[in-house]
Amino acid sequence: MERYNLTLNKIWEYVKEINGDVEVAHLPPHGNNIRSTYAREYERTLRLADGLRRLGIGPRDKVATMDWNTIWHFDLYWAVPGMGAILHPLNVRLAPEDLVYIINHAGDKALVYHRDFAPLVEKIRPHLKTVQIYIQISDGAGAVGKDPEIEDVIKSGEPRPFPDLSEDTIATIGYTSGTTGKPKGAYFTHRALTLHTMSSALMFSVARGFARPECAEEVCTFLQLVPMFHVHGWGTPWTFALMGWRQVYPGRFDPNHVVKLIAEERVKSLAGVPTMLYMLLTAPEFPKYVNKIREVKPIFVVGGAALPKELAKRAAEAGFIPRVGYGLTETAPVLTLGYFRPTEKLPQDVEEYYSVLTATGLPIPFVDLVVADENLNPVPRDGKTMGEIIVKAPWVTPEYLGDPEKTRESFRGGWFRTGDVAVWYPDGRLRIVDRAKDVIKSGGEWISSLQLEDLIATHPAVAQVAVIGVPHEKWGERPVAVVILKPGAAATEQDIINHLQKFVDAGKIPKWWLPDKVIFVNQLPLTGTGKIDKKVLREQFKNALK
Structure with a gap:
């Protein structure tokens, strides 16, 4: 029998046939x-x-995109891989120097960009060695410059069927944000992304805590909030198309506009990093729409960084259903979701409930996941012993593009080493306690910056917090907390320390975990994917304890 290839084209054809009359809105x-x-x-x-x-x-040519969450970006997600070419979404938040490096390293032949990025494209164009074709998305505002406009490209084409492709054809490439060294390239085949889409769709449809029973009887709406330039928009453009959900594309992220869309378009599900959730909850227009949001009860899937308990509680009070997902650029990305087993009894105690809710979750189908020691042996499932998360899945990139050294470092014995430090619980649930590069190594012992951040965030005056390891002559590193206070709130360094002391007294953390210093700032630096950039903070405050 002829091999049946698993390709994104097969999903797209199914969506057209079965869900063709469902709306996609820009x-x-x-x-x-x-x-x-x-x-x-x-x-x-x-x-x-x-x-x-x-x-x-043509086939195997790489097409880079520099766009917001638009309907044209959605079209490119299907059209470029569908024709046998390779889609390469660019993180528009990166520095121009990094963008030039990534485009040249990937060997992109074409660059499709939103008119908002016309000045950036003109700045980097002289340095791009492989790009031969530039296409602009004018988004109804008129093209800037002389590059062809994407609507004209669409009008010039005929509706020719997509070719039959091997499932081993590379569909997309993406690059890490370069927080440690130069950005690294990962690639994904049609088979990898088809299986990722199917597994994700299954969990969003049936998993307890994610499934919306009413959506089996009516068309529900997903809002594409997570940037589509960040790891395939977490795969949701493909996933929710397969599920038959209506999709809304909000363009450039604007918190006031998004809360309006959630209320008026009756959004049932969306996803983003914790910073985006915080920006929605604090948006000036949010109080105007909070009652409608409480009526709709949208699921908000947080990924990209840990979900602090206090932020989860605040989101729940505002009407959201907070949930957690986990993955990396190299894993396409979804590895785990914070769903609950059908027979699982949820804790009645509020603190215990939110502790379970904000854990990193359980693997989705086809993901083999282990919390391991340095020899790749599983650590005890005791909720205490720390280890590194290692994984196998059909959608993990096979290697880093053109970087055999980094490939050897990250792939061992058939496992991909994520660099995330976690503890494992008896039921298989895990909780990330830090990134390997962010965990604080003090006197030969590890301190979880994430756990300290979670506890500091419970102080009523604290809006946001980052805990970093700062060089120390005696201990190697010691924790320093960098804090943003809520508007109009006041707190001193000793107030924060006294607050943490309560958790020491309760036996939740050891006394030696208390930060050596608390620094108050007006803003925290963010990476291109909206995470707090601890690399910048470590450099900024490297002499804080001298």
């Missing part, structure tokens, strides 16, 4: 609203692929 802050359907976008992706071919893009 509703950006500036008001260029487009309400389309999956069937219409399917035809547009065929035309887009043919238009790209006429410009000279």
